[in-house]
Amino acid sequence: MKTLITNIGELTTNAPTPEHAEGGGDLRGTLHDAAVLIDGDRIAWVGPAADAPDADETVDAEGRALIPGFVDSHSHLVFGGDRAAEFEARMQGQKYAAGGIRSTVAATRAATDEELRIRLRGFLDEMLAQGTTTVEIKSGYGLDVATEERLVRLAAEVTPEVTFLGAHVVPAEYADRGDDYVELVTGEMLDACAPHAKWIDV
Numbered sequence: 001m002k003t004l005i006t007n008i009g010e011l012t013t014n015a016p017t018p019e020h021a022e023g024g025g026d027l028r029g030t031l032h033d034a035a036v037l038i039d040g041d042r043i044a045w046v047g048p049a050a051d052a053p054d055a056d057e058t059v060d061a062e063g064r065a066l067i068p069g070f071v072d073s074h075s076h077l078v079f080g081g082d083r084a085a086e087f088e089a090r091m092q093g094q095k096y097a098a099g100g101i102r103s104t105v106a107a108t109r110a111a112t113d114e115e116l117r118i119r120l121r122g123f124l125d126e127m128l129a130q131g132t133t134t135v136e137i138k139s140g141y142g143l144d145v146a147t148e149e150r151l152v153r154l155a156a157e158v159t160p161e162v163t164f165l166g167a168h169v170v171p172a173e174y175a176d177r178g179d180d181y182v183e184l185v186t187g188e189m190l191d192a193c194a195p196h197a198k199w200i201d202v
Helices: 084-091 099-110 113-129 145-156 178-193
Strands: 002-012 030-039 042-048 057-060 070-075 132-138 162-164
Touching (some): 099 145, 113 132, 113 145, 145 178
Parallel strands (some): 002 057, 070 132, 132 162
Antiparallel strands (some): 002 030, 030 042
């Protein structure tokens, strides 16, 4: 199905040169009185409204601005608890020593899948409302095999851009055995998370 968005007051694109404009002319800068043709899930044409091609459906933007969606390439959205106490402590000048991450790990391990899923969807809804249309989600608040697997599995329910971050910090139970934790992350934990994660962060 082809949908034409027309009567766009200002249209901003990301194309740096005219060669990137398929059928729409020079896309650099901002276009006024513009139109965008969407064919299925792809932007098929961009240009002046007067030159717009035919479509199955037309949406009137009523003079509003249209910009590309924001891309968040680093987010941790599957976790339990909050970091309010850490924020308050840092505002009072206390030094950061990864305590916030560790408190979030404890809350995440204690949370149910459904609790994590509800929070994840809430965060995504808020991000979309603020203009973020593409998101990569990292794990990193489980730090044990079972919880890290849960985090990437839940994230994979909402995006294909899932990153396994088992080495976020060394968890408390491995405080004096960092090498053992690295072995766990690169072995059993990676094996458990790989079916759900597209990327690995270290």
